[in-house]
Amino acid sequence: MSGIAERVRGGRKRRAADGFDRRLVAPMIFGSILNPINSSMLAVALVPIGHAFGVPPSQTAWLVSALYLATAVGQPVIGRLVDAFGPRRLYLLGTALVGVAGLLGVFAPSFWVLIVSRVLLGFGTSAAYPASMYLLRTESERTGMKSPSGILAALSVSNQVIAVIGPTLGGVLIGLGGWHLIFAINVPLSLACLVLGALRLPKAVRAGREADATTSADVPGMLLFAGSLTAFMLFLTSPGVAHWYLPVVGAVAGAVFARRELASADPFIDLRVLSGNTPLLATYARQLLAYTASYAFLYGYSQWLQDGRGLGPEQAGLLLLPMSLMAIGVTVLTGRRPQVRGKLFVGGIAQLVGVVALLGLNSDSPIWVLVAIGAVFGIPQGLIGLANQNALYAQADPERTGASAGLLRTFTYLGALLASAANAAFFKDGADTTGLHELAWMLVVVSVLLLAVTVADRALRRVGRD
Incomplete structure (x- = not known):
């Protein structure tokens, strides 16, 4: 009997060694949803929070910007640390910070303390994605899988599911107990991630990639990067001749940052690697353009539905x-196909159709039209993000997968920052129909640029093909 039991255990071990370790999927998915759930719930909470603290949309936009400024800095930093020290410690530290930030938001005595909570959420939610991409790479090397498109699709679908329940859940929570509950929900989510991460994530760093105790965080580079983004954000939120110095400060900080990173042996963002990988640069550009439109619609449209409609x-x-149901359906139908060029083209066309449709909305537009526009916007959300993720997996240096994945998220959140600034600029005193139309015209330009970058990138034809 003991021999039979031993053979059964051996068979289980061989099967585990032959395929992707499914124990990793749950912590990867739970960690990856922390950021989108905080993004999507906030979309319907901006108006109630503004009323509670007596601040206009141009100020509540900082609740969006604060999270994404922190994430834009945090993603590549944590990605580099994941590459050096492995995913477990960074995952646990990040998800613990999410719980702390949630409690701070619940008891925030002022609007600016609430912004601090969002900054902490940005840093805390920055760990799971580069940790997940690192695990995908190590599992791919262990199992011999060429492209884990099924796991990538599962991660994308889980994020889309959160996009389904996020705004609706946010609305329900606000109805039950006010906007404070959209911060409180981070506490049980954080605890779930901590338990799953502690039980299932590997403790050891991948063989051949020992932790380097001398790894530098490049704090000056981080500060210059954050300072440049913040200066441009402040100007875009309130553009005018009186604030001429802000883009100048942003440009100078950006130039000093670029010079420092190019000269540094251990930079915050390795610009030399980026300059030598044109297909990866094009992927980052598409991510920036796609998510500028996506987040501008998510936050702008939801505010207009409340103030304008x-x-x-x-x-x-x-x-x-x-919108989110369509995105899930599209992802499920196309997620396992590794080819990306067709997905990006169709997604770009659908995005352009959606933003043009916004130009026809007014304060008495019928509900079915509002529903149809949301469904159209679900098509690019289901196609573009996953396609860019697959493209990055094929284009990135294997030794820099964590950092490259973190930088992809950085460009995602740069798009969110541009969207937040646009919403603040076009909705200065409220989300009225005139402001929505002005926002739509800007998004038409963004969508045309996305299509142009996609059509011009011939390297996409090779992604997903043997």
Whole structure:
């Protein structure tokens, strides 16, 4: 009997060695949803929070910007640390910080303390994605899988599911106990990630990649990067001749940052690697353009539904359901196909159609039109993000997978920052129809540029093909 039991255990071990370690999927998915759930729930909470603290949309936009400024800095930093020290410690530290930030938001005595909570959420939610990409790479090397498209699709679908329930859940929580509950939900989510991460993530760094105790965080580079982004954000939020110095400060800080990174042996962002990988640069550009439009729609449209169309947070959340349901359906149908060029082209066309449709909206537009526009926007959300993720997996240096993945998220959140600045600029005193139309014209330009970058990139034809 002991011999039979030993053979059974041996068979299990061989099967585990032959395929992707499924124990890793749960912590990867739970960690990856922390950022999108905090993004999507906030979309329907901006108006109630503004009313609670007596601040206009141009100020509540900083709740969006604070998270994404922190994430834009945090993703590549944590990606580099994951590459050096392995995913487990960074994953646990990041997800613990999410719980702390959630508690701070619940008891925030002022609007600016709430912004601090969002900054901490940005850093805390920055760990799971580069950790997941690192694990995908190590599992691919162990199992011999050429492209883990199924796991990538599962991660994308899980994020889309959160996009489904996020605005609706946010509206329900606001109805039950106010906007404070959208921060409180981070506490149980953080605890779930800590338990799963502690039990299932590997403790050892991958063989051949021992932790380097001399790894530098390049704090001056981080500060210059954050300072440049913040200066441009402040100007874009309130553009005008009186604030001429802000883009100058941003440009100078950016130039000093670039010079420092090019001269540094251990830079915050290795610009020399980027300059030698044109296909990867094109992927980052597409990510920036796609998510500028995506986040501008998510936050701008949901605010307009409440201020311009006169709906409540719960109704606005429900009207965003068709967008996310469409995104899930598209991802499920196409997620396992590794080819990306067709997905990017179709997604770009759908995005352009959606932003043009915004130009026809007014304060008495019928509900079915609002539903249809949301559904159209679900198509690019289901196609473009996953396609760029697959492209990055094929284009990145294997030894820099964590950092490259973190930088992809940085460009995602740079798009979110541009979207937040646009919403603040076009909705200065409220999300009215005129501001929505002005925002739509900007997004038409962004969508045309996305299509142009996609069509011009011939390297995409090779991604996903043997």
